[in-house]
Each structure stands twice: as C-alpha cells, then as structure tokens.
Amino acid sequence: MPGVNGVASTSDKKADLKIHFIVVGGGIAGLATALALTRVGHSVTVLEKGDGKSNRGRGGIRIPPNMSKVLFHWGLKDMMKEVGLTSHPLLFSQYHTGQLLGVQLWDDELLRETRGEFMLMTHGDLCRILHDAAVSQGAEVRYNARVVEIEPGDGAVKLASGDILRGDIIIGADGESGLCRRLVFGREERVKPSGAVIFDTQFGSQTATQEMSPEEKRLLEKVQGNPVYVAMGNGCGATGYPIAKQQGRDIAFHCFFKGDFPLEGSYEDPPTAKQELLNLLPTQVDPNLYHCAHGAQYVTRVAINIHEDLEDWVHESGRLLVIGQAAHPIAAGGIQVAGMAIEDAAVLGKLYYHLTIPEQASDFLYAFQDLRRQRCADALAGEVSMVSLITMEYGPEQEARDNGMRAKYRAGRNVLEGDDTSGAEGEQWVTIRTIFGYDCEDEADNWWVQWGLLRARADSDGTNRQSKMGAFSWNDVGIVSVDQTTAA
Ligand SMILES: Cc1cc2nc3c(=O)[nH]c(=O)nc-3n(C[C@H](O)[C@H](O)[C@H](O)COP(=O)(O)OP(=O)(O)OC[C@H]3O[C@@H](n4cnc5c(N)ncnc54)[C@H](O)[C@@H]3O)c2cc1C
Known part of the structure; x- marks a missing residue:
C-alpha cells in the first residue's frame, strides 16, 4: 500500500520472531535501517548524538534510480516529490571556459529498466523524510544521545548521559570515523589522505540573483530542466544541481581539487571554508562556477581519505x-x-523479515556481509572512475575525452555511451546501467530462496547444527515471538 501524509507504507509481511535492534547513528543509513526493520515488525531504537538539526545537512544529495526505487517501494514517493526534483540531463562542460562538451540523458527507457528516478534534494530533507517514516512505523529516535561505549557481547550500549540500553542486535551506522567501525576493527584504523578534497557548497539563487548581470541570470535559467552540471578541469572538477524546491531554486555545488590536503574536514564542521575555496579557484574559470563560488552561502571542506x-x-x-x-x-x-x-537498510529489512529462530539473528549479519560486500566495492569503483574522468589532467588523454564527447554531442548521442557505431557499449555506460539497474531487494530475496530457506528448513528439522542459545540469553532481552503475542 503506498504511503500517505508523511507515513511510510506498512509491509503486510511481518517477521515471525520479533527482536530489538539498537542503531547507533541517526544519519541516512541509521534512519533508513530503522524504517526497513520496523516495517517488517521489529522494534528499533536509534541513538543519534546530534540534536535533530545539527546532524542534517543543507547540502545536496543525488538520488540515483537504484536508491529511489527502494524509497518508492517503501511508500515515500509522494513525500520525495514534494521537496525533491527529478533530473534528466547530465551536462558535461569545460571547467575553465564553461563550454558545453556533451549531454547524457537519463531517458525513459533506462529509467523504466531501473524502475527508479534520478532525483535531487537536500540531505536535511531526506533525513526528515526517513525520520518521519521510521517514527510512523514505531521506531524510537533519540537525539542528543551520544554513544560512548559498547559491549557488543552483552548487546549493551552506554550513552554520555550514563544511561545503558540493551538490544538483541546492534547496528553501527555512525559513519566512517565512528565508534562501531573502530570496535569491529579491534584497533585504531590507519587513514591516509587521498590527495583530494571536496568543498560542499550551497548557492541561494534568490539572494544571489539580486547582484547578477542579465547574462548570469540567463545562465542560471538553464537550471530549469533540473540538469546536473559536471565541470571537468585540470586536476579539479565540480558538480552542481538545483535543490530545495520550496525555498527557491538553491543550487548545491561539490567542488573537487587534487592537491596536498589534510586528513581533517567533515560535513559536521561549521560551513566556514569559503575563503579557502576561493583561494583554490583558478583564475580562468567558467563564469557560472566563479559566480556560484563567490555567492556561496555555506561552504564546508570535506576531506577525501x-x-x-x-x-x-x-x-x-x-x-x-x-x-x-x-x-x-x-x-x-x-x-x-x-x-x-x-x-544496506533495505537488505537488512528483507533478511530480518525471515527471522523465525534466535540463531538466525546472528546468521543474517553474515548473510548481509556476503550480499553487500561486492556490490559496495563495485559502486565504489564506479565512483572512482567517474571522479577520474572529470578531474583528468590536461594532456592527450583529456583531449581525446573532450573530442569524443563533442563528436557524440554533435551526433545527438549520449556522451557516456560506447565510442563506436557497432552497438558496443562504453565501459562507463555498462557500469552505470549495472549500478543503476541493480535491485538490492531482489538480491536479498534470491539469497533467501537459494540459501536461507534451506538452512531454515534444516534448522527446523534440528539436523543442521547445535543450538547457539548459550551465546546470549534471549529471555534476558525480552524476545517475543508472534505466536506468543497473538496468544496474549
Ligand atoms: C551533518 C552531516 C551533513 C551531511 N551533509 C551531506 C550533504 O549535504 N550531502 C551529501 O552528499 N552528504 C552529506 N553527508 C554525508 C552523508 O550523510 C553520508 O555520506 C551518507 O549518505 C550516509 O552515511 P551514513 O548514514 O552511513 O553516515 P553519516 O552520514 O556519517 O551518519 C552518521 C551519523 O552517526 C552519528 N554519530 C556518530 N557517532 C555517534 C555516536 N557516538 N553516538 C550517536 N550518534 C553518532 C552522526 O552524528 C551522524 O548523524 C552529511 C553527513 C552529516 C553527518
């Protein structure tokens, strides 16, 4: 059933055995997990150190079709359409001149194939939608709840306030420098600088247009079709797109630079890096980019490590x-x-829908890893290849790239498609189709049919293994099976 009035759709499918999850971190991963697990009947407490505002960004998020199809499936399409924009073209231009090199259109055929849309919105709006939907399903989201200690074996989590909470399973969604990643590593992680950095900026067009020349205003009007701009420079690049439908046509910009940058810098920092961004801008730069950088209201430097x-x-x-x-x-x-x-969240929801016996609670964590490891590695490789394409240093390779794009543009073809006319598809294009077309929920269903179901049958025969009930006591943590609930 589709969601209405800020409420996510409820799944008719509920797990036979309901357990309690503690989710550390109420960012996108944490909130989405709370929604996915409560939809299938589990109880979830999210612990977020921020106050519900400080942990939501003003910057933009691009929502690719593989992501939007999950959110639509959860009944969030109407809410997303209220604040988000649907984007079709991707415009590639030269960073230093602004000259258009080519266009990539997310056409109807591709989108039908992927069953999603390419959408744009702010980080804050997406967090709000996920939060409201999760709460509507019964999740508890606690703000100002910084987790300072975790005893995974006991399912125990200690807050800065001194409170101790217990759950059956703990989900660590506290980001790349969080406590959970450190705990799973079992030591401090060795993080190295990548030699690149990104400046996350927002440009409020309503304020900025007051000082714009007519030519600049005309350039801004191009944004009406909700394109994503990709400016390709010499060891630098930028992507820009409209966000915040209801507050005027604000634009989000991510500016990339290669260089010697420190490890520090995150989305959580105050947005005060404007001068640093302006110092890095080359003297010859696309007038659009120049204007957006100078008119930017919030600029945060985020390290790429x-x-x-x-x-x-x-x-x-x-x-x-x-x-x-x-x-x-x-x-x-x-x-x-x-x-x-x-x-990640959707796969957890699919797996834990099948929970019938306590032993599976731990098994599904390993199943999750099996299902997600390669997929996430592929997505990461796709991102690295796209950043390399747009920040390619000037030289013969870059000239070939630009000439190839121009030729396809003149021929009315998509720039990321294959180079020849034989019908063979370009590497970039194959990657995009594969990544956008992936259906994580189908993959989780397939895993269940191929592996999970067999194991569950063997378990119900009692032939599969010794019970691990001694690992921790389910009675202590108050697990209630559906049968018991109904009987009560
Ligand atoms: C404040 C903020 C603003 C952002 N803005 C943007 C943006 O504009 N555009 C964009 O593309 N990406 C943005 N991001 C990054 C984006 O959310 C992630 O890259 C990704 O989309 C989702 O990652 P995640 O949920 O796994 O981790 P994160 O987004 O890093 O979320 C982790 C959450 O865990 C919380 N947390 C960490 N430690 C603890 C603890 N000990 N106890 C309790 N809670 C804890 C953090 O406050 C945070 O909310 C932002 C992230 C943050 C934290």
Missing part, C-alpha cells in the same frame, strides 16, 4: 554489524554514497 578495507563487517560477538559509511566508506560527493546506505 583512503580508508583501510574492513574485512569483517560483523563484530566477533556476532551481535554488532556495521553498515553505511561505517562499513564501506565512499568519498564525499559521490552519487552512490547515500545509495549504498539505503540499499
């Missing part, structure tokens, strides 16, 4: 799983950062 690969996403206790940025950090500014967080 290289993280160690976290081999196991499940803590050795079998009761703590990391997801989202805490499991597989993807560099800021990418299309799939939020996409992978939403897919």
Whole structure:
C-alpha cells in the first residue's frame, strides 16, 4: 500500500520472531535501517548524538534510480516529490571556459529498466523524510544521545548521559570515523589522505540573483530542466544541481581539487571554508562556477581519505554489524554514497523479515556481509572512475575525452555511451546501467530462496547444527515471538 501524509507504507509481511535492534547513528543509513526493520515488525531504537538539526545537512544529495526505487517501494514517493526534483540531463562542460562538451540523458527507457528516478534534494530533507517514516512505523529516535561505549557481547550500549540500553542486535551506522567501525576493527584504523578534497557548497539563487548581470541570470535559467552540471578541469572538477524546491531554486555545488590536503574536514564542521575555496579557484574559470563560488552561502571542506578495507563487517560477538559509511566508506560527493546506505537498510529489512529462530539473528549479519560486500566495492569503483574522468589532467588523454564527447554531442548521442557505431557499449555506460539497474531487494530475496530457506528448513528439522542459545540469553532481552503475542 503506498504511503500517505508523511507515513511510510506498512509491509503486510511481518517477521515471525520479533527482536530489538539498537542503531547507533541517526544519519541516512541509521534512519533508513530503522524504517526497513520496523516495517517488517521489529522494534528499533536509534541513538543519534546530534540534536535533530545539527546532524542534517543543507547540502545536496543525488538520488540515483537504484536508491529511489527502494524509497518508492517503501511508500515515500509522494513525500520525495514534494521537496525533491527529478533530473534528466547530465551536462558535461569545460571547467575553465564553461563550454558545453556533451549531454547524457537519463531517458525513459533506462529509467523504466531501473524502475527508479534520478532525483535531487537536500540531505536535511531526506533525513526528515526517513525520520518521519521510521517514527510512523514505531521506531524510537533519540537525539542528543551520544554513544560512548559498547559491549557488543552483552548487546549493551552506554550513552554520555550514563544511561545503558540493551538490544538483541546492534547496528553501527555512525559513519566512517565512528565508534562501531573502530570496535569491529579491534584497533585504531590507519587513514591516509587521498590527495583530494571536496568543498560542499550551497548557492541561494534568490539572494544571489539580486547582484547578477542579465547574462548570469540567463545562465542560471538553464537550471530549469533540473540538469546536473559536471565541470571537468585540470586536476579539479565540480558538480552542481538545483535543490530545495520550496525555498527557491538553491543550487548545491561539490567542488573537487587534487592537491596536498589534510586528513581533517567533515560535513559536521561549521560551513566556514569559503575563503579557502576561493583561494583554490583558478583564475580562468567558467563564469557560472566563479559566480556560484563567490555567492556561496555555506561552504564546508570535506576531506577525501583512503580508508583501510574492513574485512569483517560483523563484530566477533556476532551481535554488532556495521553498515553505511561505517562499513564501506565512499568519498564525499559521490552519487552512490547515500545509495549504498539505503540499499544496506533495505537488505537488512528483507533478511530480518525471515527471522523465525534466535540463531538466525546472528546468521543474517553474515548473510548481509556476503550480499553487500561486492556490490559496495563495485559502486565504489564506479565512483572512482567517474571522479577520474572529470578531474583528468590536461594532456592527450583529456583531449581525446573532450573530442569524443563533442563528436557524440554533435551526433545527438549520449556522451557516456560506447565510442563506436557497432552497438558496443562504453565501459562507463555498462557500469552505470549495472549500478543503476541493480535491485538490492531482489538480491536479498534470491539469497533467501537459494540459501536461507534451506538452512531454515534444516534448522527446523534440528539436523543442521547445535543450538547457539548459550551465546546470549534471549529471555534476558525480552524476545517475543508472534505466536506468543497473538496468544496474549
Ligand atoms: C551533518 C552531516 C551533513 C551531511 N551533509 C551531506 C550533504 O549535504 N550531502 C551529501 O552528499 N552528504 C552529506 N553527508 C554525508 C552523508 O550523510 C553520508 O555520506 C551518507 O549518505 C550516509 O552515511 P551514513 O548514514 O552511513 O553516515 P553519516 O552520514 O556519517 O551518519 C552518521 C551519523 O552517526 C552519528 N554519530 C556518530 N557517532 C555517534 C555516536 N557516538 N553516538 C550517536 N550518534 C553518532 C552522526 O552524528 C551522524 O548523524 C552529511 C553527513 C552529516 C553527518
């Protein structure tokens, strides 16, 4: 049933065995997980250190089709359409001149194939939609609740206030520098600078247009079709797109620079990096970019760091799983950062719908890792390849790239499609179709049919394994099976 008036659709399918999850971190991954798990009948408490405002960004988020299809399935389409914009064209231009090199259109055929849309909105709006939907399903979201200590084996979490909460399973959605990732590593992570940085900016067109020349205003009007601009420079680049439908046509810009930048800098920092951004802008730059950088209201520098690969996403206790940025950090500014967080949540919802016996609670964490590891690695590789394409240093390779784009543009073809006329598809294009077309919920269903169901049948025969009930006491943590609830 579709969601109405700020309420997510309720799934008719509820888990036979209901358990209590504690989710550390109320960002996109945490809130989406709360929604996915409450939809199938579990009880969830989200603990977020922010106050509900400070942890929501003003900047933009691109919602690719593989992500929007999950959110639509959860009944959130109407709410998303109220605040978000649907984008069709991707415009590639030269960073230094603004000259248009080519267009990529997300056409109806591709979108039908993916069963999603390409949407744009603010980080804050997406968090609000997920929060309201999760709460409507019965999730408890506690703000100003900083987690300072976790005992995964006991399912216990301690807050800065001194309160201790217990759950059956703990989901670590507290980001790439969070406590949960550290716990699962079992040590401090060695993080290295990547040699690149991104400035996350917003440009309020209503304020800015007051000082604009007619030519600049005309340029801004191009944004009416909700395109995403991609400016390709010499070791730098930028993406820009309209956001915030209801507050005027604000524009989000992510500006990338290669160079020697420090490890520090995150979305949580105060948005005071405007001067630093202006100092980095080359003297010859697309007038649109120049104007947006000078008119930007909020500028935050977010470091792009290289993280160690976290081999196991499940803590050795079998009761703590990391997801989202805490499991597989993807560099800021990418299309799939939020996409992978939403897919993680959806897969958890699908798996825990099948919970019938206590042993599965831990098994599903490992199943999650099996299902998600390669997919997230593929998405990360796709992001890296796109950033390399747009920040390519000037030289023969870049000239070939630009000439190829111009030729396709003149021929009325999409710039990311294959180079020749033989019908063979370009590598970039194949990657995009594969990543956009993926259906994480179908994959989780397939896993259940191929593996989960067989194991569950073997378990119900009692032939599969020794019970792990001794690992922790389900009675202590108040698990109630559906049969018991109905009987009561
Ligand atoms: C304030 C903020 C603004 C952002 N703005 C944008 C944006 O404009 N555009 C964009 O593309 N991406 C933005 N991001 C990043 C984006 O949310 C992530 O890249 C990704 O989409 C989702 O990642 P995540 O939920 O796994 O992790 P994160 O987004 O990092 O969320 C982790 C959450 O855990 C909370 N947390 C951390 N430690 C604790 C603790 N000990 N106890 C309790 N809570 C804890 C944090 O406050 C945060 O809300 C922003 C992130 C933050 C935190």
